[in-house]
Amino acid sequence: MAGIEDVARLAGVSTATVSRALSGRGHVSPASKAKVLEAAARLGYVVSSNASSLASGRTRNVGVVIPFLNRWFFSSVLEGAQQALLRHGYDLTLYNLSGDGAERASVFEHFLLRQRVDAVIAVSLELTESEVTRLHDLGKPLVGVGGPIPGVRTLTIDDIAVARLATEHLIGLGHRRIAHIGGDLEFDLDFHLPTNRRLGYESALRDAGIEPEPKYFAPADFTVAGGYHAAKQLLGSPRDRPTAIFAASDEMALGTILAARDLGMSVPRDVSVVGIDDHDLADFFGLTTVAQFPRVQGEQAVETLMEQLEPGSDASEPASISLPYELRVRSSTARPEV
Amino acid sequence: MAGIEDVARLAGVSTATVSRALSGRGHVSPASKAKVLEAAARLGYVVSSNASSLASGRTRNVGVVIPFLNRWFFSSVLEGAQQALLRHGYDLTLYNLSGDGAERASVFEHFLLRQRVDAVIAVSLELTESEVTRLHDLGKPLVGVGGPIPGVRTLTIDDIAVARLATEHLIGLGHRRIAHIGGDLEFDLDFHLPTNRRLGYESALRDAGIEPEPKYFAPADFTVAGGYHAAKQLLGSPRDRPTAIFAASDEMALGTILAARDLGMSVPRDVSVVGIDDHDLADFFGLTTVAQFPRVQGEQAVETLMEQLEPGSDASEPASISLPYELRVRSSTARPEV
DNA sequence: CTGAAAGCGCTAACAA
DNA sequence: TTGTTAGCGCTTTCAG
Numbered sequence: 001m002a003g004i005e006d007v008a009r010l011a012g013v014s015t016a017t018v019s020r021a022l023s024g025r026g027h028v029s030p031a032s033k034a035k036v037l038e039a040a041a042r043l044g045y046v047v048s049s050n051a052s053s054l055a056s057g058r059t060r061n062v063g064v065v066i067p068f069l070n071r072w073f074f075s076s077v078l079e080g081a082q083q084a085l086l087r088h089g090y091d092l093t094l095y096n097l098s099g100d101g102a103e104r105a106s107v108f109e110h111f112l113l114r115q116r117v118d119a120v121i122a123v124s125l126e127l128t129e130s131e132v133t134r135l136h137d138l139g140k141p142l143v144g145v146g147g148p149i150p151g152v153r154t155l156t157i158d159d160i161a162v163a164r165l166a167t168e169h170l171i172g173l174g175h176r177r178i179a180h181i182g183g184d185l186e187f188d189l190d191f192h193l194p195t196n197r198r199l200g201y202e203s204a205l206r207d208a209g210i211e212p213e214p215k216y217f218a219p220a221d222f223t224v225a226g227g228y229h230a231a232k233q234l235l236g237s238p239r240d241r242p243t244a245i246f247a248a249s250d251e252m253a254l255g256t257i258l259a260a261r262d263l264g265m266s267v268p269r270d271v272s273v274v275g276i277d278d279h280d281l282a283d284f285f286g287l288t289t290v291a292q293f294p295r296v297q298g299e300q301a302v303e304t305l306m307e308q309l310e311p312g313s314d315a316s317e318p319a320s321i322s323l324p325y326e327l328r329v330r331s332s333t334a335r336p337e338v
Numbered sequence: 339m340a341g342i343e344d345v346a347r348l349a350g351v352s353t354a355t356v357s358r359a360l361s362g363r364g365h366v367s368p369a370s371k372a373k374v375l376e377a378a379a380r381l382g383y384v385v386s387s388n389a390s391s392l393a394s395g396r397t398r399n400v401g402v403v404i405p406f407l408n409r410w411f412f413s414s415v416l417e418g419a420q421q422a423l424l425r426h427g428y429d430l431t432l433y434n435l436s437g438d439g440a441e442r443a444s445v446f447e448h449f450l451l452r453q454r455v456d457a458v459i460a461v462s463l464e465l466t467e468s469e470v471t472r473l474h475d476l477g478k479p480l481v482g483v484g485g486p487i488p489g490v491r492t493l494t495i496d497d498i499a500v501a502r503l504a505t506e507h508l509i510g511l512g513h514r515r516i517a518h519i520g521g522d523l524e525f526d527l528d529f530h531l532p533t534n535r536r537l538g539y540e541s542a543l544r545d546a547g548i549e550p551e552p553k554y555f556a557p558a559d560f561t562v563a564g565g566y567h568a569a570k571q572l573l574g575s576p577r578d579r580p581t582a583i584f585a586a587s588d589e590m591a592l593g594t595i596l597a598a599r600d601l602g603m604s605v606p607r608d609v610s611v612v613g614i615d616d617h618d619l620a621d622f623f624g625l626t627t628v629a630q631f632p633r634v635q636g637e638q639a640v641e642t643l644m645e646q647l648e649p650g651s652d653a654s655e656p657a658s659i660s661l662p663y664e665l666r667v668r669s670s671t672a673r674p675e676v
Numbered sequence: 677c678t679g680a681a682a683g684c685g686c687t688a689a690c691a692a
Numbered sequence: 693t694t695g696t697t698a699g700c701g702c703t704t705t706c707a708g
Contacts, residue, residue, distance in 0.1 A: 025704090070410065
């Protein structure tokens with residue numbers, strides 16, 4: 001392992017110059033810089049991140065705290081964040097916390113605070129005020145994805161608007177009996193996402209002069225199986241059966257499609273289905289959905305951090321971050337039968 | 339930020355004793371240890387991992403290199419690894435390499451080698467000999483998951499045996515015309531997994547006196563959509579249609595079930611379907627499958643590393659690692675109709 | 677623009 | 693069992 005001194009010697013300059021040339025901080029003459037670069041390449045020199053971090057206080061590493069790895073939304077956010085960080089020359093340290101108290105506290109105390117990260121991205125995780133304060137006091141930028149953290153910059157789609165859009169799509173097609181499969185209340189830890197989506201749904205209905213009815217709401221757990229069972233419930237009754245179902249996630253929407261099939265109903269002829277996400281499988285099932293772009297959310301979280309971590313490097317300050325979403329009409333929605 | 343000196347002062351001992359008490363290396367009297375622990379707690383002291391790493395050469399961090407984040411197998415391995423590492427007090431730094439050459443080389447050079455990790459777990463990634471050598475020379479243990487890396491300890495299920503098991507299940511039910519949906523050749527980078535599974539399938543057939551026929555093989559890309567199309571191909575022809583399909587992954591098996599339905603066939607009455615994985619959705623679809631346990635694979639990879647990283651801590655040396663798998667019979671397989 | 681040198685905070689000989 | 697102390701490899705003032 002070549003060290004900075006070896007490079008300095010080979011390049012005929014001091015270690016300080018090597019450091020400056022390689023890190024880009026401070027001025028170095030083009031001539032010296034070239035010599036340093038060449039020497040470093042020749043020796044296969046790579047800085048020791050530990051020594052560098054210890055001396056500079058920067059680690060070029062960010063921690064990502066995330067509750068699930070095996071769900072589409074979360075793995076996509078992670079992917080986006082990872083890629084963006086790599087581009088900036090940062091490492092990503094992963095903390096997969098299943099919301100569980102003890103493990104989580106320990107992670108905060110013994111990992112995040114070990115000066116291992118320059119910043120933290122918290123995905124769909126409600127941090128306690130003391131956790132936020134602690135990070136803040138340490139001067140570690142923190143950005144949230146997927147839900148508001150008090151006093152912290154957070155990226156979330158406008159769940160109310162997204163739900164409105166999905167519902168209005170159905171209303172526009174002529175549906176009046178529109179059911180909703182949403183999260184159960186205890187799922188609301190995810191930043192009231194279920195509640196917000198339900199609010200969007202209800203307000204869209206009211207705006208169209210339709211009074212939301214309790215019998216047209218079924219709770220589920222955001223899985224395919226959950227959506228399936230909820231949909232069976234909704235579609236099972238022969239009278240006043242809804243002609244359309246808006247599910248709060250694509251996975252539940254897929255469950256709905258499968259339930260309809262199993263009940264001998266045809267989608268969209270007998271029932272229209274719309275979801276939220278644009279999950280990998282949505283296209284395959286012809287599911288109409290409101291796409292959100294979790295990869296982009298991950299990337300944006302990184303960019304937001306970078307502005308704080310490396311000010312001036314790329315001064316495009318998106319003061320208020322509005323995340324994109326988009327209705328994707330496929331074959332699971334149509335006008336209701338007359 | 340309290341430093342080690344603060345703790346030492348408060349506890350009335352030297353910094354060396356604090357270090358020893360907190361890290362567990364070297365002997366410390368119970369009395370001193372108690373004092374140190376209390377002082378550290380009082381001050382909210384957390385070691386600086388950089389300083390510690392620099393001085394000791396250990397980072398308590400392992401790098402996980404993985405090609406996908408959004409596929410069941412990979413996210414499960416990652417989850418298992420993360421959890422096991424956390425338990426050992428290690429961090430996990432994630433490198434999500436999409437196999438792409440340039441990005442990958444850069445990661446190896448500038449990230450993994452920056453002394454940031456004590457060891458590397460490579461998931462389904464064929465490392466070049468020079469990459470392996472480089473890590474080896476640096477004294478970084480390396481363990482593979484999901485495919486053999488030359489000269490490296492690797493955890494993989496016995497793909498041939500797994501495929502045999504699945505096929506034999508069908509044969510045992512009385513099927514003779516058994517088709518296989520496997521990976522296309524170019525997918526073979528995944529360590530010949532598709533090839534091995536096909537070999538297992540073929541040898542099981544031969545053992546039962548059935549000659550494998552090319553028309554009963556269809557390649558696909560391990561996705562639901564891919565399996566769907568392959569299955570339509572296989573099930574489309576009216577004569578000599580297979581009575582059973584063995585898909586090399588659950589996702590393709592699910593596609594097969596959906597294809598059968600769309601062709602108006604009933605599973606398992608008209609066609610039996612078996613997969614490999616025990617994907618989250620397998621249970622929901624009643625898919626018979628050979629379960630593998632990727633979480634466990636991730637955990638085992640970590641344990642294997644720990645033996646090398648912290649010798650003596652837990653001396654259960656599993657010399658040859660055989661990974662578990664298990665046939666899960668559900669409702670997608672049955673005797674063929676007579 | 678460059679070099680000398682003082683640390684960054686901790687660990688590990690070594691000595692006691 | 694404990695303390696003293698010399699670094700770990702780099703960054704960054706501070707002079708020049």
